[in-house]
Amino acid sequence: MARLPRIRRRNIRVGVIGLYGAGKTVFLTSLINHLRNHDPKRFQLGDSPCRVTVFRELAPEYNLPRFPYEQYRSSLVNERRWPRKTTVTSNYVLAYARSDHPLVKYRLSLLDLPGERIMDLSMYGSSYRTWSRGILRRLQLEEEYREPAEAYLRLAARPTTSEAVLIEAYRQLLRRLFCGYRPMITPSTYLLPAKTDDLTAIPQRGVFDQTFVGLGPxxxxxxxxxxxxxxxxxxxKRFTQRYNAYVREIVRPMANFLRGCDSLVILVDVATVLAGGVSSYHGCRELLGEIIGALKPGDSGLPSYVLREGTRLTGDIVPGADSLLRLAIPHINRVAFVATQVDRVHERERQKLAGLLKDMTYDLIDARKEQSWGLQVDWFACAAVASTDSKQNGMIQARLQEDKLDNVIVNYTTTPVPEYWPEDWSPGDYQFPFVRPSIPLRRDAPPRHLDLDRVARFVLA
Structure with missing residues (x-):
């Protein structure tokens, strides 16, 4: 029987972002591995059995570097360690087909951004004065920032303070915030240089001699x-000119890339947020609010009432035309909030992490849903590379990351995950050990995962 030609093409762009250490690189590496070596029994993409066939890998978009999938998978397999942090924005594009949609040829573009750059999104669409006002308000009013910011705020309040003194004082403030696990490190070039070809220029924790709060010295x-x-x-005038150049070179391209995506995956390591105390919660929630505020999911650039009436009328005149109209106007129409690394807790408690993430973010995204055009949102608990086993007695079995002996499997317990966010808690009240990756040596055998396919079904729909 002759094979039917594929008469439709569907382009899907997915942006994957998250806070530092949330697991973006591992998430993308595992997703690509499962798509390139698809097993419908282990990675379900449809309501009925569906097999993915990857035709070929395509050139990256936007002149971005290619996401180094093979390198990351190799580090997971051969070195038994998690990949190094993302240092540049990268892209991975592939063409594939699905057995449940035989007439459609898909083109999937996956966009990966360094977590540090996300902290600059508050600059998008803001003037230097507006950005300054927002940063200073947080430093002055929020307890976890007020104390480390005291010295800088005193100097900034004096009009006679020299530029060099101000810059050095702000650099020292960002150093204190970073070492105290506060997320508001902006400009992000203090953590990640504007040009990251030289990986030796990226600072180790607490060492920032060669980085700058701007594009250069x-x-x-x-x-x-x-x-x-x-x-x-x-x-x-000088600071405004430098700020505008920074927005033009660093912030605007990043925001435009993300705003052009169909789906946005926001990764949050909820277990680590719990372990970091209430200040970690505040910082994470604030940053997520800034991401949503800057990217405006569901916003197509046209008034929502115009879009609602347009889709209603086109749908009435030509059935299905409303869906085509939605596709014709680029915008983020799906947001997946993903609690990552949930294999670090016992299987009985994993969905609690998704529930906590929903509690943290629901009101942040709900306002966008009210103002948007068909925005769909969901919350997930996921482990892109599941590396633990849960036992009936409540124990967890894994190779701990802190152990020097790679092959020692230990049994341990973690702090119980709360049903709701506590009203107050301190760093260390909750403890969830990090584990070593467990991934097959065979390159065409994707890793075991926890609900990665559920996330994929949602964002690729």
Whole structure:
């Protein structure tokens, strides 16, 4: 019997973002592995059995570097360690077909961004003065930032403070925030240089001698209060010019890439947020709010009432035309909030992590749903590379990351996961050990996962 030609093409762009250490690289590596070597029994993409056939890998979009899938998988297999952090924005594109949609040829583009860059999204669409106002308000009003910011705030309030002193004081403030696990490190070039071809330029924890709060040593800027700016117009002009150049080179391309995606996957390591105490919760929630506010999921650039009426009328005149109209106007129409690394807790408690993530983010995204055009949102508990086994007696079995002996399997327990976020808690009240990756040596054998296919079904729908 002759094979039917594929008469439709469907392009899907997925942006994967998350806080530092949330597991973006592992998530993408496992997803690509499962698509390239698809087993419908282990990775279900449809309501009925469906097999994915990858035709070929395509060139990356936007002149971005290719996501180094093979390198990351090799480090998981051969070195038994998690891949190194993402340092550049990268892209992976492949063409595939699905047995349940025989007339459609799919083109999937996966976008990976360094977690540090996400912290700059508050600059998108904001002037230097507006950005300064927001940063300073947080430093002044929020308890976990107020104490480390005292010295900088005093200097910034004096219009006579020199530029060099201000820059150095702000760098020292960001160092204290980073070492205290506070997420508000912006400009992100303090953690990740603007040009990251030289990996030796990326600082180790607490060592920042070669990084800058701007595009380079002569392009640095810091947030300043209105009074200081009004009394030092030359400094305001210099900082504004440097800020605008930073937004143009770093922030705007990143935001435009993400806003052009069909689906957005936001990864959060909820277990680590719990382990970090209430200040970790506050920082994570604030950053997620800034991501949603900057990217505006569901926003097509047209008034929502125009889109609602347009889809209603086109759907009435030509059945199905409303769906085509939605596809014709690029915008983020699906958001998946994913609690990652859930294999670090016992299987009985994993869905609690998704519940906690929903509690943290529901009101942040709900306002977007009210203003948007067909935005779909869901929450998931996922382990892209499941590396533990849960026992009936409540124990967890795995190779712990902190153990020097790679092959020693231990049995242990973790702190119980709460049903709801506590009202107050301290770092260390909750403990969830990190584990070593467990992945097949055979390259065409994808790793065991926990509900990675559920996330894929949602974002690839």
């Amino acid at each position: 002569d392009s640095q800027f810091a947030p300043l209060p209105e009074r200081t700016l009004s009394q030092n117009r030359d400094l305001e």
